[in-house]
Amino acid sequence: MQAISVYCGSSPGLKPDYAASARLLGSELAARGITLVYGGGRVGLMGTIADEVLAAGGRVVGVIPTDIAEREVQHESLTELHIVASMHERKMLMTKLSDGMIAMPGGLGTIEELFEVWTWAQLGFHSKPCALLNVDGYYDQLLAFLDAMVSQRFVKRIHRDLLHTDTDPAALLEWMQAYVPVTADKWLDMEKT
């Protein structure tokens, strides 16, 4: 595992625990020699994790669309910065440059990025591990809804389980480094189970 994408808020969020967890994940990445791939901004948790990896001597690769560079205040000290034309290109390139993807607390953009890459895994477009760092129960209600999606037979359990959840950055990275890809057909079949 050489590089991991982290999706997280362009805001810091309410609780200081969110930034503390971003710093912890950043220092764990640097300590393991894993490159951080992220959205390239300097604001919110995005900026916090990038700063932490750089301060710990690690590598950070940013991928930012031209029209967003100003709004999210493009980070000026990254190891590498890719300026792309659109959000679609950003997501494609971030996935291509990474061996795994992690979502931390964040807003609509964070959720959108996670769900897109997770649905790509479901469709078999990639077999890279996807994980959620659930800081302070931020994602508890989403996790409950995911169970409802399975029990209502809109999502297969095996696809639900493609998203691993942990509250501890080190444990999450250990899971990711030991990941063995799983494949399963997308479509729920007609069997009565």
Ligand code: AMP
């Ligand atoms: P947010 O979680 O809304 O604070 O946004 C986190 C990151 O997701 C920011 O870098 C946003 O630019 C990015 N983002 C927002 N909307 C999208 C989208 N539709 N596709 C990809 N990234 C997005």
